[in-house]
Amino acid sequence: MSAEDYHQLPTFIKEISSQCKEHQERFERYCYFHVCLCCVQCITDKHQKCQDIKPRSVILNQVKSSASVPLFEKDLKNLKRNLDKALKYMKKRISANNTKKTEAVDEIRHMTKLIDDFLNELEQTILDDLESKHSKLKSEMVILVQQMEQRAVQINQLQVEFTKMTQYATDLQMYVGLKEMRKLHQSNKIYRRFKTGRPI
Structure with missing residues (x-):
């Protein structure tokens, strides 16, 4: 050798x-x-x-x-062939698993986007509804406040007139005047109850 x-x-x-x-x-x-x-x-x-x-x-x-030499050589070849097959299979499985993982990630992201879009749309709907109801309520309350302020002016005027009536009116004028003032008082009762918080 x-x-x-x-x-x-x-x-x-x-x-x-x-x-x-x-x-x-x-x-x-x-x-x-x-x-x-x-x-x-x-x-x-x-x-x-x-x-x-x-x-x-x-x-x-x-x-x-x-005979042991060719037999062992054959065993080695079979072992190598089987190992090559196993390696090829494992690499194929790894590749398939990677593909499935990518598909799963894409699906999760797609579902997440759908959920986000739905929640955003739902949120906007609720906010729009809230804004609409708030605007309506605010408008109604502003109108009511304006009406109450007008009635307050009228009541103030009524108080002034009542004071003058008690000071200067005759008995007949006082009698008729009180009846008229009570009518005006009853028409303003709803606002007085609203202001004090008592049920109408």
Whole structure:
């Protein structure tokens, strides 16, 4: 193997040693029972009872031509294909979820605008109705105040005339005058009750 080819190997492969780490001797045998390579000292220490031990060359000569190599290669391809499918599916789902989120946000904003428009329209309707009723009530109250002020002037005049009548009128004039003033007083009674807060 050239140095260039050697550097193409994965790191964990380059770290595999042909010597036993425990005894610092070259692997010479393979134990089928323990499924491991062994040095001479390993066989003496740990594999004396193992029956199926063969030279390392037997297992190594078969490794590249064994069925396990293409099977493992097939498994890797299947794993890669399945992983690619899973990744494609997940990316598709992420994209679909993003699209649904965007659609949901747009729908929420659309509904929010509809609600805002409805509330604004309702608010304006209520305000317009309030303004209309307030203007009408204000107008009626202004007219009523004007009428009451006119009646107040009339009553003031009536008081002045009543004072003069009591001072200068004859008994007959006083009698007739009181009857006329009572009529005027009754016609102004509604305003007096309104002013004092008593029911009409």
